[in-house]
Amino acid sequence: MKNYSHNPLTNEKCEIPSVPDDAVAMDKFISLNEGKPIVVVQGLGFVGAVMSLVCANSIKEEYAVIGVDLADEETYWKIKSINDGQFPLIADDPKIPEFFESSKDKGNFYATYDENAYSFADYIIVDINLDVQKSSSVDNALTSFDVDLTGFKKAISVIGQNCKENVTVLVETTVPPGTCLNVVQPILQEELTKRGLPQHLINIGHSYERVMPGPEYIDSIRCYPRVYSGIDDKSAQAVQAFLETIIDTSSCELTRLEHTNASEMAKVLENAYRATNIAFAVEWSRFAEEAGVDLYEIVNAIRVRKTHSNLMYPNIGVGGYCLTKDPLLASWARKSFFGADSKLEMSVNSVSINDQMPVYAYHRLLQVFGSVKGADVAFFGVSYRGDVGDTRFTPVESMVNLVQSGGAQIKLHDPFVSYWSELSCRVESEVDKALVPQPDIIIISTAHSSYKSEAFVDEILSAPASKVFDAVGLFSNEQIQKLKSRHAVSVLGRGDIS
Amino acid sequence: MKNYSHNPLTNEKCEIPSVPDDAVAMDKFISLNEGKPIVVVQGLGFVGAVMSLVCANSIKEEYAVIGVDLADEETYWKIKSINDGQFPLIADDPKIPEFFESSKDKGNFYATYDENAYSFADYIIVDINLDVQKSSSVDNALTSFDVDLTGFKKAISVIGQNCKENVTVLVETTVPPGTCLNVVQPILQEELTKRGLPQHLINIGHSYERVMPGPEYIDSIRCYPRVYSGIDDKSAQAVQAFLETIIDTSSCELTRLEHTNASEMAKVLENAYRATNIAFAVEWSRFAEEAGVDLYEIVNAIRVRKTHSNLMYPNIGVGGYCLTKDPLLASWARKSFFGADSKLEMSVNSVSINDQMPVYAYHRLLQVFGSVKGADVAFFGVSYRGDVGDTRFTPVESMVNLVQSGGAQIKLHDPFVSYWSELSCRVESEVDKALVPQPDIIIISTAHSSYKSEAFVDEILSAPASKVFDAVGLFSNEQIQKLKSRHAVSVLGRGDIS
Numbered sequence: 001m002k003n004y005s006h007n008p009l010t011n012e013k014c015e016i017p018s019v020p021d022d023a024v025a026m027d028k029f030i031s032l033n034e035g036k037p038i039v040v041v042q043g044l045g046f047v048g049a050v051m052s053l054v055c056a057n058s059i060k061e062e063y064a065v066i067g068v069d070l071a072d073e074e075t076y077w078k079i080k081s082i083n084d085g086q087f088p089l090i091a092d093d094p095k096i097p098e099f100f101e102s103s104k105d106k107g108n109f110y111a112t113y114d115e116n117a118y119s120f121a122d123y124i125i126v127d128i129n130l131d132v133q134k135s136s137s138v139d140n141a142l143t144s145f146d147v148d149l150t151g152f153k154k155a156i157s158v159i160g161q162n163c164k165e166n167v168t169v170l171v172e173t174t175v176p177p178g179t180c181l182n183v184v185q186p187i188l189q190e191e192l193t194k195r196g197l198p199q200h201l202i203n204i205g206h207s208y209e210r211v212m213p214g215p216e217y218i219d220s221i222r223c224y225p226r227v228y229s230g231i232d233d234k235s236a237q238a239v240q241a242f243l244e245t246i247i248d249t250s251s252c253e254l255t256r257l258e259h260t261n262a263s264e265m266a267k268v269l270e271n272a273y274r275a276t277n278i279a280f281a282v283e284w285s286r287f288a289e290e291a292g293v294d295l296y297e298i299v300n301a302i303r304v305r306k307t308h309s310n311l312m313y314p315n316i317g318v319g320g321y322c323l324t325k326d327p328l329l330a331s332w333a334r335k336s337f338f339g340a341d342s343k344l345e346m347s348v349n350s351v352s353i354n355d356q357m358p359v360y361a362y363h364r365l366l367q368v369f370g371s372v373k374g375a376d377v378a379f380f381g382v383s384y385r386g387d388v389g390d391t392r393f394t395p396v397e398s399m400v401n402l403v404q405s406g407g408a409q410i411k412l413h414d415p416f417v418s419y420w421s422e423l424s425c426r427v428e429s430e431v432d433k434a435l436v437p438q439p440d441i442i443i444i445s446t447a448h449s450s451y452k453s454e455a456f457v458d459e460i461l462s463a464p465a466s467k468v469f470d471a472v473g474l475f476s477n478e479q480i481q482k483l484k485s486r487h488a489v490s491v492l493g494r495g496d497i498s
Numbered sequence: 499m500k501n502y503s504h505n506p507l508t509n510e511k512c513e514i515p516s517v518p519d520d521a522v523a524m525d526k527f528i529s530l531n532e533g534k535p536i537v538v539v540q541g542l543g544f545v546g547a548v549m550s551l552v553c554a555n556s557i558k559e560e561y562a563v564i565g566v567d568l569a570d571e572e573t574y575w576k577i578k579s580i581n582d583g584q585f586p587l588i589a590d591d592p593k594i595p596e597f598f599e600s601s602k603d604k605g606n607f608y609a610t611y612d613e614n615a616y617s618f619a620d621y622i623i624v625d626i627n628l629d630v631q632k633s634s635s636v637d638n639a640l641t642s643f644d645v646d647l648t649g650f651k652k653a654i655s656v657i658g659q660n661c662k663e664n665v666t667v668l669v670e671t672t673v674p675p676g677t678c679l680n681v682v683q684p685i686l687q688e689e690l691t692k693r694g695l696p697q698h699l700i701n702i703g704h705s706y707e708r709v710m711p712g713p714e715y716i717d718s719i720r721c722y723p724r725v726y727s728g729i730d731d732k733s734a735q736a737v738q739a740f741l742e743t744i745i746d747t748s749s750c751e752l753t754r755l756e757h758t759n760a761s762e763m764a765k766v767l768e769n770a771y772r773a774t775n776i777a778f779a780v781e782w783s784r785f786a787e788e789a790g791v792d793l794y795e796i797v798n799a800i801r802v803r804k805t806h807s808n809l810m811y812p813n814i815g816v817g818g819y820c821l822t823k824d825p826l827l828a829s830w831a832r833k834s835f836f837g838a839d840s841k842l843e844m845s846v847n848s849v850s851i852n853d854q855m856p857v858y859a860y861h862r863l864l865q866v867f868g869s870v871k872g873a874d875v876a877f878f879g880v881s882y883r884g885d886v887g888d889t890r891f892t893p894v895e896s897m898v899n900l901v902q903s904g905g906a907q908i909k910l911h912d913p914f915v916s917y918w919s920e921l922s923c924r925v926e927s928e929v930d931k932a933l934v935p936q937p938d939i940i941i942i943s944t945a946h947s948s949y950k951s952e953a954f955v956d957e958i959l960s961a962p963a964s965k966v967f968d969a970v971g972l973f974s975n976e977q978i979q980k981l982k983s984r985h986a987v988s989v990l991g992r993g994d995i996s
Contacts, residue, residue: 177789210803225802255799262791263799269782270800273809280774283842284767287828290836291675293760301753301761302768304723305708307808311771330785338788344781346844346851353844 005076008421009090014080016071022114025083026066029110030120033064036108040121042155044069044078044111046321046390047172047211047221048127049089053096054221054246055125056103061245064108066120071113082111090389092416093217118162123242126171128155132325132332140359140398142352147176147332149183156184160191168203168238171260174267174326176333180206180260185231205230205239206260208267214388225252229263265330272327272347278312279350282357285314285493289364292495296473314493316445316471317357317395319384324393327351358398361471361492366406368490369441369467373407378439381446381472382414382427389416396445397422399471403443411439415450431456435463442487447472454479461486503574506919507588512578514569520612523581524564527608528618531562534606538619540653542567542576542609544819544888545670545709545719546625547587551594552719552744553623554601559743562606564618569611580609588887590914591715616660621740624669626653630823630830638857638896640850645674645830647681654682658689666701666736669758672765672824674831678704678758683729703728703737704758706765712886723750727761763828770825770845776810777848780855783812783991787862790993794971812991814943814969815855815893817882822891825849856896859969859990864904866988867939867965871905876937879944879970880912880925887914894943895920897969901941909937913948929954933961940985945970952977959984 004013030038041052044067056065067082069075078088087100103109118124130152135144152173159169169188171180189199207228212220226247230236236256243254257263281295288295295314302308318324327347334340366372384394391397400423404410412420412427413434420427428434442460450456457479460468468483470491475483483489502511528536539550542565554563565580567573576586585598601607616622628650633642650671657667667686669678687697705726710718724745728734734754741752755761779793786793793812800806816822825845832838864870882892889895898921902908910918910925911932918925926932940958948954955977958966966981968989973981981987 177785227799253802255802257791257795257799259791261789262796265782265786265789265791266796266799269796270803270806272782273778273800273806276774276778280771280844283840283844284763284770286840287675287832287836287838287842288763290832290838291759291763293755293757293763297755298760298764298767301725301755301764302771304751304753305768308768308771310805310808334785334788338785340785340788342781342784344785346778346781346847349844349847 002073005073005080007077007081007088008419009081009086009088012077014077016073016076017113020071020114022112023116026110026112026114026117029064029066032107036062036064037122038066038120039063039123039125040066040068040117041125041127042068042159043126043128043173044075044082044088045127045129046089046213047209048125049078049087050096050211050217050221051125051127051172051209052109053099053103054218056106056109057099058245059248062108065103065110066117067109067111068115068117069111069113076113079111079113082109091213091217092215092387095218099218115158115162118159119164121163121167124159124163124167124169126155126159126169126173128152128173130173130175130329132328134325134328136355140355142348142355145328145332147329147336153183153187156187157191160188161195163188163202165192165197166201166203168205168235168242170239170242171204171206172208174208174322174329175206175264176329176337177261177265177268178333178337179264180204180231182337203230203235203238204260205235206263207239207243208263213390214385222246223248223251225255227255227257227263227266229257229260231260268326268330271322272330272344272350275318275323275327275354276347276350277310278315278318278323279353281312281314281493282353282360286360288314288493289495294495295493296491313473315357315473316361316399316492318354319392319394320390321392323354324351358395359402362399362402362406364490364492365441365443365469369469369488371406372403372441375408375440376411376437377403377408377441377443378411378413378434379443379445380413380434380451381444381448382412382417382420383446383448386447387416387449389414391417391420391422399443399445408441411437414446415448431459435459438464439466441467441469444468444470444472444474447474457482500571503571503578505575505579506917507579507584507586510575512575514571514574515611518569518612520610521614524608524610524612524615527562527564530605534560534562535620536564536618537561537621537623538564538566538615539623539625540566540657541624541626541671542573542580542586543625543627544587544711545707546623547576547585548594548709548715548719549623549625549670549707550607551597551601552716554604554607555597556743557746560606563601563608564615565607565609566613566615567609567611574611577609577611580607589711589715590713590885593716597716613656613660616657617662619661619665622657622661622665622667624653624657624667624671626650626671628671628673628827630826632823632826634853638853640846640853643826643830645827645834651681651685654685655689658686659693661686661700663690663695664699664701666703666733666740668737668740669702669704670707672706672820672827673704673762674827674835675759675763675766676831676835677762678702678729680835701728701733701736702758703733704761705737705741706761711888712883720744721746721749723753725753725755725761725764727755727758729758766824766828769820770828770842770848773816773821773825773852774845774848775808776813776816776821777851779810779812779991780851780858784858786812786991787993792989792993793991794989811971813855813971814859814897814990816852817890817892818888819890821852822849856893857900860897860900860904862988862990863939863941863967867967867986869904870901870939873906873938874909874935875901875906875939875941876909876911876932877941877943878911878932878949879942879946880910880915880918881944881946884945885914885947887912889915889918889920897941897943906939909935912944913946929957933957936962937964939965939967942966942968942970942972945972955980
């Protein structure tokens with residue numbers, strides 16, 4: 001293990017402290033914030049970091065917020081960055097710098113790796129990752145998967161080893177349904193018992209955000225309906241009282257579910273539904289291509305019905321942290337916690353179908369334009385979602401790998417990503433640079449707004465004649481006609497009737 | 499074959515004419531309606547009969563409408579009933595009698611079995627059935643299916659043998675995508691050629707209604723957005739001009755799709771999507787029961803999101819004519835018309851999952867309340883849908899069969915069905931009669947509004963203590979509490995946490 005952590009935003013090397021003791025600085029922070037209730041957020045990732053800001057900028061309460069993460073190679077730089085005055089996450093929501101500046105002014109947000117932080121907490125919010133280990137075939141079909149709770153359990157143990165006996169622990173991590181009851185509660189009770197503390201004073205609850213990285217990052221946490229629950233009525237009440245101080249309940253509702261099993265299930269069901277709706281569009285995209293019709297046109301005609309307004313368009317694939325695994329967490333829980341014989345077949349199949357989407361897209365590319373061997377291929381978009389710089393589990397990765405394996409040289413462009421950490425490669429920010437060398441094939445792989453502009457279409461048009469493959473249904477009919485004056489154009493999910 | 503057709507509404511036996519000649523009456527109808535464009539509707543079923551009324555009551559054109567169906571045992575009574583002045587379909591839409599009376603006053607609606615009717619037609623609307631032959635396992639899982647186009651092809655041939663060379667043929671039947679191009683057009687052209695008529699004057703198009711039997715039956719045809727297409731531009735224009743005279747385009751839009759393949763696909767995709775969304779809820783119902791939580795509560799909490807507003811509740815099953823077969827028509831077409839290797843796996847699986855829903859419901863009943871052997875079981879609701887008297891493919895049928903096979907005596911109630919033709923048995927209309935003999939188990943099997951009333955709950959409450967199984971999530975939490983004062987109550991998709 002290296003003894004430093006690399007900050008990708010500043011390119012700085014941060015030396016990792018050798019002893020996990022941050023007592024001096026933490027005591028100073030606590031005394032400066034005397035009298036304020038203390039919120040400790042466990043995990044400074046895409047949710048935890050922003051949740052910390054939301055708590056530090058509560059409308060109804062003056063909290064002191066401590067963000068805790070590990071002093072390791074991958075994470076330590078975030079802790080240092082926050083304490084150095086730079087927020088460790090780039091997003092185009094102007095509220096993020098605004099909230100961070102405000103917390104700096106108030107001096108009520110501190111980050112640490114010292115587990116002793118939990119001992120000060122009135123509220124602990126669990127925002128760590130819980131991953132699924134997937135195995136796949138060469139075609140990306142899911143062959144098996146497993147959930148390893150070791151890391152999660154350890155994180156909960158650390159809380160139990162340090163927390164006050166009457167703390168409120170709010171799990172926000174997406175967990176297999178049943179986790180609060182079967183994992184969190186027994187671990188915390190065991191640790192409290194070891195410390196000679198009573199078990200009945202602690203509050204344990206679950207709630208989930210519906211965070212959406214992008215221009216409304218903060219509001220997607222603060223002004224969006226939220227579901228919560230507690231392991232008992234006392235816990236549910238404590239969670240509700242806390243959420244009412246950080247969620248803008250004038251603009252959105254809090255819904256209490258009867259049990260943590262229920263709210264944990266709601267989260268994964270919600271994402272499994274989305275994954276299933278996406279998977280549904282996959283086979284119809286193939287059918288539309290075969291039947292020579294335009295699935296976008298068909299979907300638009302059907303979406304006029306309210307019951308069908310969420311019908312999905314053809315697409316290169318599904319990315320991000322949630323839809324690619326949440327249905328699996330649920331299926332795992334069904335067997336492991338509740339002893340069911342069956343998995344959640346349809347939901348699991350949807351993940352597998354969606355994992356294969358980039359493979360389908362690649363096969364369609366070959367079918368329409370022939371082999372890519374020796375070709376120069378330019379990808380526009382590496383992020384998994386339009387107008388966001390987030391490459392976690394992006395489907396573009398699989399497609400890039402396939403195109404490279406097919407013998408092509410690739411070039412990447414994305415206005416929101418300059419360095420693609422998963423592939424360790426550079427990404428162009430200027431369109432004209434991505435068009436050198438002159439590409440034989442241009443692939444539109446993320447639906448960024450800037451690609452929809454006439455300026456972008458004109459830039460593509462000005463390039464020498466090539467093949468354009470729109471894998472995300474980005475271009476309008478008019479733009480496609482315009483492009484066809486110079487290029488061969490094909491759109492995923494859109495056949496050409498002969 | 500019998501020489502009469504039984505009218506289930508009047509209990510009358512109608513003698514079937516021995517010669518398929520209705521020339522005298524038809525000529526009289528034509529001369530009385532001289533000068534009016536003539537619409538012939540092929541098929542007088544749930545869509546064709548009502549579509550005939552809509553055409554006969556066009557806002558913008560004075561049509562003479564002839565409904566054509568077969569002079570056979572099953573259908574002839576409808577023809578006679580219409581000409582005798584009684585509409586052959588009971589629905590609680592007041593516009594149906596109103597429109598029928600108005601057509602009688604105008605004398606512009608006639609029904610016949612005489613194929614010569616097509617020779618008068620300016621417009622022919624194809625509204626016949628096209629069924630799927632399904633094979634299933636003992637647990638109702640779909641094992642195979644096929645589509646037999648023989649009857650459909652014959653019906654199109656009859657049109658071609660009789661029609662004018664410049665008629666507009668509008669297919670409204672739900673067909674495998676590709677049917678207009680691969681079946682309808684070649685047959686009509688062949689028949690015209692045989693008759694020495696030109697092929698290029700005929701117009702062929704496709705459009706689909708989104709009819710919903712119930713209190714807004716007529717408006718679900720007349721005031722609902724509609725998709726249409728033609729095999730060529732001339733055909734599409736002719737179809738559009740016709741639809742604009744019968745659809746209230748001030749309240750809803752007509753959308754032209756580029757090709758008949760596209761609008762045929764839109765119809766089956768639309769229903770496959772619905773079937774898939776229903777199937778999705780099935781496995782989560784089981785999971786909710788296992789995890790001891792209430793899936794209705796969870797669905798309500800998620801439905802606040804616009805992208806999830808069509809998430810379905812647990813249910814006894816899917817019925818009706820469309821969702822149980824349309825995805826299969828699509829999958830069949832994909833292989834048979836377009837040579838694909840794959841079927842539409844997810845859509846086909848959804849049909850299979852939905853077909854098994856009554857079996858799941860039965861197993862849950864046994865799990866919660868034990869064996870039904872020797873029990874008296876009262877079913878409330880036999881229709882496949884609330885507030886409608888329609889037993890076609892109702893899931894209640896499977897559940898009734900299972901409960902009977904389990905050794906129970908059954909009693910049936912439905913406010914909208916007095917005789918269940920598929921099972922050839924009587925259905926009670928009075929709640930108190932369905933409660934004699936005193937049932938050991940009460941099953942709520944259709945979500946009729948009247949069952950949601952306090953009066954109904956009180957009637958159930960007044961019955962001697964028994965077991966109540968709500969298989970459609972009908973009762974409110976308050977009503978369940980009330981019922982629990984006297985009965986054991988279980989709701990499908992709702993576990994009881996221990």
